[in-house]
Amino acid sequence: MGRMSFGPGRRSSRQPVKSVGPEKDPAEFIRNLKKTLPVKEGYRERSLAIHGLICARCGREFEPAQRSLLTVHHKDGNHLNNPPDGSNWENLCVYCHEDTHSRELLGEYLKD
Numbered sequence: 001m002g003r004m005s006f007g008p009g010r011r012s013s014r015q016p017v018k019s020v021g022p023e024k025d026p027a028e029f030i031r032n033l034k035k036t037l038p039v040k041e042g043y044r045e046r047s048l049a050i051h052g053l054i055c056a057r058c059g060r061e062f063e064p065a066q067r068s069l070l071t072v073h074h075k076d077g078n079h080l081n082n083p084p085d086g087s088n089w090e091n092l093c094v095y096c097h098e099d100t101h102s103r104e105l106l107g108e109y110l111k112d
């Protein structure tokens, strides 16, 4: 008869090692990626949240349902310059935005 040699307390009480590393289904990962807004929509929403639903030029206010009429203008013209404090953004209604850019174009024209 062999001795059963595991007494009380002998059992290791180590915590189970947490498995590390990406064990997620890649398809799930891609689905999550698609759920996040594209960057250009991201700064738009942020700018609207910071500056409000109002055109910075004509002062027209918009209902949330009409928010698609408000666009984000980059003051320095660089669409890649998106400081999180919104300092390079201006909310312009589509009319003023178009006007702003056509003036810029005209300005470039006259300069040359």
Ligand SMILES: [Zn+2]
Residues within 6 Å of the ligand: 055, 056, 057, 058, 059, 060, 092, 093, 094, 095, 096, 097
């Ligand atoms: Zn406007």
Ligand SMILES: [Zn+2]
Residues within 6 Å of the ligand: 072, 073, 074, 097, 101
């Ligand atoms: Zn613009």
